Amino acid sequence: MAYIRLFEHLFKGLDLQALNQGPEFVYVLADKTVETGQDVTLSCEANTSDVTVKWEKAGHRLQCVEGKHRVEKNGKRFSLEIKNAKQDDEANYTITVENSSGSASCSAMITVELGEWRILEKEQEPMITALKKFKINNEDVRELRFLLHGPVGAGKSSIINTLKSIFEGHQFINCLAANSDTTSGTSFTTKYEKYSIGSLPFVFYDVMGLEGDEEKQARGVRTDDIINAFKGHIPDNYKFREDIPMIEEHRDYIISPAINNKIHCLVSVIPADRLSMMSEEVLKKMRDIRAEASKLGIPQLVFMTRVDRVCELTNEDLRKIYQSKKIREKITMCSNKLGVTENCIFPVKNYHNEIRSNEELNCLALQAFTQIVYSANDFVKKWSSIQKVVE
C-alpha cells in the first residue's frame, strides 16, 4: 500500500494513462471560415500536457512568421493564431502531439473568404425609378435595342422574363424560357422577335442559340445574319434560316437602315454552370460575333447566368454573390474564354422556380440592366454626334 502511495506521489501531476498509451485529443481542431483581414485561431485539447507539439500547413511544417502566427501551449490546450488572414493562409492545418509513448494528430481547414469584390445594390426602387425616368440621348432613337446572344439554354429568354417580371409587376416564369430538359438539343427561338419591357424604351432581341458540335454545327443563327442584325438590315419577325443568309435581294432586307433599326448593345449570355463544357466552336463563334460588334463600335457586355448552380453560398444567399470565390473564378474563366475584361461580366440569377418577387435577385438583374442601358445610350449619343458632323 505504501509503495502505491509513493508511486502516486512520484508521478503526481502526470497522466499515467497518457504515458502508457500515448497522447489523445479530448477536443480536436474545428474547421474555420474567416473573411480576408480577420484573425483566426485553431485550438484543441489533449489528455496530457507532457507532449511536444508540431504544426503543419498543407502537409509541410508550418514556418511561423513573426506577427502572423502565434503558437501557444497552455497546459493541455494548444492553439495556433493566424493574424490578418490572406488567401494564402487558406489550407488544411494539422497538429501532432507526441511523447515517448506515442503521438496523435488532428486537422482542420481554414477557409479565407474574399471581401466584397463588387457592391451589390441593396434596394431595387432607386434603380427601377431611374430606369423608368430614363431619357435616351438621341431624339431620333425611339428605343434602345439589345441583342441577346449565346448558346441554347444559356438563359436568354429567362433574362427577358426576369426583367419583365420586375417592370411589369408579375412573374413571367417560363412563358418564354424552355424547360431545362428540352434545352440540350434545340433552341426555342428562331425568329428575330422583339420583346419589350413594360412601357420602357428598351427592347430585346433573343437570337436562336448556338450549337457547337459537329452534327449540329449548322444550327443557330448564322454569324453573317447576326452581323446584318447589328447593322439594322433584319426586319422584326424575320425567320432565320440556317442554310441561307439574309441578303440584299431578299424582299424584307432593310437596305438603308436608320439608327432605330440597328442594335445598340450586344449582350453575350453565358451559363456559369456550363462554361467549362462549352465547345471551342461555340466560343469561337461568340468571339467572332464580338469582334464584328467591336468593328461597328457596338458596346458589348456579358451576362453570366445560372450563378445559383455553381456556388452554394450564392444559392443560399444571393446577397453574398460578390463575396463568392467560385463566382469570381467563373468570371475569370469567362473573361479568358471570351476575351472580355472582367468588369464587363455581370453575374445574374433569373427567375426560374421562384414564385415570389425577390429583391436581391431583382437588384442583381437591375444592376446589369442599368449597365447595358447606359452603354447603349452612349452608343446612340455618339451616333447622333457623328450624324451632326456629317450634316
Ligand SMILES: Nc1nc2c(ncn2[C@@H]2O[C@H](COP(=O)(O)OP(=O)(O)O)[C@@H](O)[C@H]2O)c(=O)[nH]1
Ligand atoms: N437555376 C437557374 N436556372 C436558370 C437560370 N436562368 C435560366 N435558367 C433555366 O435554364 C433553362 C434555359 O433557359 P432559357 O431562358 O430557355 O435559355 P435560352 O435558350 O438561352 O433562351 C430554363 O430551364 C431556365 O429556367 C438561372 O439563373 N438559374
Ligand SMILES: [Mg+2]
Ligand atoms: Mg430562348
